[in-house]
Amino acid sequence: MIGITGVTGKLGSYVANLVDKKGMVSVHLARSPERAKVYASAEIRKMVYTNTPEVVEALKGIDTLLMVSARENPERVKEHKDFLDAAKLAGVQHIVYTSFYGADEKATFTLSRDHAQTEAYIKELGFTYTFLRDNFYLDFLLDIALENGEIRGPAGSGQVSAVARKDTSRVAAEILLHAKKWKNQTLNLTGPEELSMEEIVALLSKETGNAITYVDESVEEAYESRKKWPAQTWEYDAWVSTYTAIKAGEQAGVSTDVEKVLGHPASSLLDILRDRKLIEEEHD
Template sequence: MIGITGVTGKLGSYVADLVDQQGIASIHLARSPERAKVYASAEIRKMVYANTPEVVEALKGIDTLLMVSARENPERVKEHKEFLDAAKIAGVEHIVYTSFYGADEKATFTLSRDHAQTEDYIKELGFTYTFLRDNFYLDFLIEIALENGEIRGPAGSGKVSAVARKDTSSVAAEILLHAKKWENQTLNLTGPEELSIEEIVALLSKESGKTITYVDESVEEAYESRKKWPAQTWEYDAWVSTYTAIKVGEQAGVSTDVEKVLGRPAMSLIDVLKESQLLEEDL
């Protein structure tokens, strides 16, 4: 039986829909079940990222589990570990985990370190696993650029091989449906090209007809400009290190793993932009 976490979020809900389209029964796990879409093929169970008798019970009967990483917070690794302990007790065998491209405990992008620790713990507990290491989302870069008319941050001329959220979701669904084929593999999910932020805004300006600029801030300027949003120190660190990770080259490099799984090329920035525009026109 397939289990899917995060079904009220963007990635998890899309995976749930793709699995349902194949007529495959699944168990949907949500912190707020009342917010989850109802499918005839799926059972909805309440679950949080913790190790309690209730969570163990919610996970029973699941063989292959899509574990969408928990919401960003200072206790995320602890939550992940407790949840994985519960999954082990419940008899889950295969964890499909949404990790991050270049996950490493010494990564520049601070949140990448959480993923490295979680990957290690999944292995330590003896699960069969598939790690989906997706790069930053093209969708996110497009959204902030079009909303603000600019992208600002200390990325210098570094490149990022950002990936479409739809591709990550499609890969996750395919892995769930054919888990045996992808056992104990780490897949790097990127777009088909690596681009600098300057190249990204140039492409977006050309395609959208809007003037979008790139402001290459210093690290100090980046922290200062983000103070308009009240946040904790760890959040500012994460926001700024998004760009410094690009600057030092940790988010560069193109993988063909999306194509290997889906049998088609990964979506480009222009593909994502055009598809989003079509969706808007349909609404």
């Protein structure tokens, strides 16, 4: 039996829909079940990232589990470990975990360190696994650029091989359906090209006809400019280190793993932009 967490979120809901289209029976796990889309092929169960008898019960009968990483917070690693303990007690065999490209406990991007610790714990507990190490989302960079008319951050001339969210969802669904084929593998999910912030805004400016700029802030300027959004220190650290990780070269490098799983090349920045234009035109 397939289990899918995060079904009320963007990635999890998309995976749930893809699995349903394949005619596969599954269990959908959500913190707020009332918000989950209802499918005839799926049972919805309440679940939070902790280790309680209720969570163990919710996970029973699931062999292969898509574990979408918990929402960002300072206790995320503990939540992941508690949840994995519950999954082990419930008899889950295979964990498909949404990790991060270049996950390392010493990574520049602060949230990448959470993923490295979670990967290590999955192995420690003896699960078979597939780690989906997706890079930053193209969708995220596109949203920032189009909404603000600029990208602002201390990325310098560093490059990022950002990936489309739809590609990561499609890969996750395919892995769930054929878990044995991808047993104990780490897949690096990137786009088909690595781009600097200057190259991203140049492509978007040309395609949209609007002048979109890149402001290469210093680290100090980046922290200061983000103070207009009330947040905790760890959040500011994560936001700024998104860009310093790119500057450090930790988010560069192109992988063909998306194509290896899906049978076609990963979507590019312009592919995603043009998809959006088509959707907008259909709703005009």
